[in-house]
Amino acid sequence: MKDLLCDISAFRYWRLPPQVRALCPPLPRPEEDRQRYDLARNPTAAVALGFPLYTLVRTRNKRTCPASIRQRLFLGELPRESVLETEHGFLVTSPLLTTFIMSRHLTDLQLLLVLAEMCGLFAVCALPAALEAELSRAIDSGAISTTFGWVCCPSEDGIASNLWRRDALVLGGDLDRFCSDVCGMRCGNRFMAVSQLVPLGAASPFEVEAYLLLGLPRALGGEGFCGIELNVEVMLNTSARAIVEKSRVYIDLLLSSPDGRRQVAIECQGKASHGRAGDGLRDADRMTALQAMGYDVLLLTHRQISDEDRFRAIVKAICRMLDAEYRDKSSDEQRAETLLRSELFVDWTKLGVIDGKMPARHKMARSWTAAVLSE
Template identity: 40%
Template sequence: MPLLKLLSKTQIRQKYCGPGEYLGAMSYVLSNISAFRYHRIPPQILVLCPPIPDEDCDRQRLRLRRDLLVNHVLGFPLHTLVYCRNSVTHGTLLERHLWSGQLPSEAIWETDHGVQVTSPLFTLLIVAPCASEMQLVMMAYEMCSTFAVFKPSDPMEKALKDAYASHQLPEDFGWKRSTNQKGEVTNLWQRPPLIQIDDLLDYAESNRSLRGGKKLLNAARQVSGVTASPFEVQASMLFGLSRRLGGEGLSCFENNYEIALDQKAKKIVDKEKVCADLHFVSADGSRSVIVECQGAIEHGKLDAGIRDADRVTALQSMGYDVVLLTFKKMSDKESFHTVTEMLANKLGYPYRPKTDAMKTREDELRRELLIDWATLGEF
């Protein structure tokens, strides 16, 4: 059974009779950073959590203070959406944000946890005014990609382990948890994208006149493609963003580029096709270079390492030039510049030293980008 379902326009009209007008008792509408955190929660975690108490039945917030999902994931203050100016509050338990105009399309989702939540698209629009430009790009990347970062609390980790041990949960609910080199579970989860990039661009364009809309449109235009990990996002932004924004200006690449293998390559990896993390192409289309992001999680297990080596061999057998990028190499600015210059030379692009202003902006970008991804959105 799906944990989320989109409210129809009819249902929205039944709940709201107009801008700022409120009909009947309502549950919380999770918004802002609380909504972003909710969309990061794996379904196998959600099914273990009881519903969040209804606002009207918990006037003193006693049950809210003890709620598992709020205490261990969403955090306080809980950010919610309200439609009347006199309902706005800025407390330690609740932060109520006003939305006084007409709701955009696909704005509110119903959940199985006694609350509603702003949809992924609407969530990005709402957080746009309070997030930095680069934070918004990072959040948009995650929602448009095939990963989420979620760290269960110790009680949730134990409950999840017990539920699996007793066969009370299916294996993944469509979300699969990644492991590290030792086979231990990590905070990286693989799942289908929450937003299609074309939908994000259309949504941002159609709502550009709203508060945060123009900023969201600028952020949406910086999302280069669908990625599979924070590492791939970080590499994409450092390579692809303009030098004015702190990147290297090498935007001539495609994320997770699908390559059909020839007969010789198929024998090496026993696959029909593979996906390159970042596939760069020269301006005239005559040269291409593949950058593979060698992370400790998604590429870290021994058998995965063997598969990666085989994949590189297979691609090289087809004439592809493959560059391996580690997180350590990316996080060291000088090492990354060396890789970038080599990549530019391979593609036939001139590499020019950065000005002092460009260097300053790169330092600012790196401070925002090379973070513990689980903390994304804590602004």
């Protein structure tokens, strides 16, 4: 019987680039390692996934308490296609079931961030130094291929970062089907409420943070801009193509006026937090090309969104570009924004980590989405 990894262990697995997984030896089978001595020395468990490992059990009499294992009990029928085989001697919960199980110890916003990564075009993976060195040696020697579909994004100084570019693990239709499967389960309604707010197709944590600050309803701390599109492909006309010498560019965030006549293209600047060197609107030529096609273009930095006063000035500028009226926030909306900001700017490498008891303010934050969306 193979272990079924879930919770934070499965989340770490889904964050591991395939290049790294190719270096990992299989876990020992539980029936051949009853005391888990071999597991404690296994580099996949000890280095790549980290202890304790979280496993899923289906009945109460299957629960055991080895030091290296923590178990999650899941009673009832599992959602469709929610358990997957790996090449490493264990089973793993699907990205969505992984997130659903994690939701028991996450605040609503933390759950939203995890879902945004699963549904996004990126993964955040901080490799231990030993594993990173082993990966470099394997690639340099040709022992493993670099064409796994995951690309490590360079930081501003040109070295590898913790940000990886990949295809989305979860598509919008997958999320809708999963929500219909869990709607009657414990935490199911809360999961569904949070899933309605998930940005699909974000390319970096920066894009997720900017999207939520701009797009969440004001009652949840955002600015309430509707219909924000992420990573929009724009085919350039002849004159714009002559400016940029490309046939297409990508807009990080595209905001439109209610009547659709005005559009603002926002570019998230900063390779360290954005990680898409060569894409988007990286220079004046790209900006000029889009402006020639009728777009207003706004460059956005992480410093601007993390500072409340700077961000408010940006929001007012967007309203002017969209020919929309800016309304000052009420006291309740200001408190909601303060709560949002207190949890939004996190170390993404530690997202979902179980670190003891949840602070009181996090307990208060657990119900903000479900409460507002049910009104």
